[in-house]
Amino acid sequence: MIVAGDGVEVDGAGSPSNPVVISAKPAPLVVADSSCITLSGGGTTAAPLIAAPRLDPAPGNLLACGPGGLLVAGGTGGTVVTGCGLTGDGSPGAPVSAAVSAWPHTCSLDDEGGLVYCDSTGALRSEPRGRASFVEDGVNKTYPVTAVPAASNTLVETRTLKITNPDPCREAFVIIEVELDVDFTLPPNSGAASQIGSNSVNYLDNRGNGTSASVHGVATMVFRRSIPAGGTLVEPLNIRLGRGSGGATYNRIETYMRAFVFVL
Known part of the structure; x- marks a missing residue:
């Protein structure tokens, strides 16, 4: 009696007309993805056994299967x-790299070079x-004839200039120029x-x-001032008169206020 084991196949009765034939029996192939x-x-x-790549359908996936094999979509022959x-x-x-120019300055690129950022849409910024x-403002105002105060540093009026920093990110450097012109009437032996x-x-x-x-x-x-990012400064111009003597009077005060705002 002949019994077939694993991987062996037996056929035939063992007679001259039906001999026993022993042959290899292929084991079943187990595959898993x-x-x-x-x-x-x-x-x-x-x-036949066939293997195929599984490509993620998620948006933005650049990998594709071309006639010559896997490649990055949009490329040629697997290149970008x-x-x-x-x-x-x-x-x-x-390799893929940024196309840059040579740094033309004598200062250090590491210390002085600006930066590049990626915004919410993926664009470089x-x-x-x-x-x-x-911004400027000028006032030319006349007054009734008024005696010049005898005391020094007497405040007679305050004028203002509103200055806004237009930049929401950075502090502004401001140069302010002011002018004052007062008309006095001076009798003999008077001063103001x-x-x-x-x-x-x-x-x-x-x-x-x-x-x-x-x-x-x-x-x-x-003079100079600074304004925080997005802030507003109300700059005062305090007009003071004094040292009035001998019946000195004034009847007109003209002022100009100018602001040069820089954000760099």
Whole structure:
């Protein structure tokens, strides 16, 4: 009696006309898919084993199966086609990189170079652009004839200029220029002084024998301020008069306030 074991097939009765034939019996082929490969077929001539890549259908996936094999979609022969701002084809000899220019300055690129950012849509963005703005206001006001105060530094009026930082990101550097012009009437042996804030800018007197009308001189000051990002500054111009003597009076005060705003 002949019994077939694993992998062996026995046929025939063992007679001259029906001899026993022992042959190898192929074991069944067990296949299993992976997350990246799908297998099909039984491994026979009639049903050969076939492996196919499984491509993730998620949006943005660039991997594709072409006639020559796997490649990055949009590429040729497995390489990447680049456009504006990029160079290289993704191969070892020509990796994809940014197309940059040589740093033309003597200062350090590491210390002084600006940065590039990626926005919410995936677009590259530079640092905020520089801004410059200008605002001014002029007032020419007449008054009833008024005695110049005898005490120094007497505040007679405050005028203001509203200055806004147009940049929502960065502090503004502001250069402010102010002008003050006061018309005095000076009888003989009289005098009067004017001030911008705490700074005395003019003292005028009359040592003659007749009255001098509309005596004036324009005084200018320049100073700086800073304004936080998106903020507003209300800059005061405190007009002060004093040292009035001999019946000195004033009847007109003209001012200009100008602001140059820079965000760099």
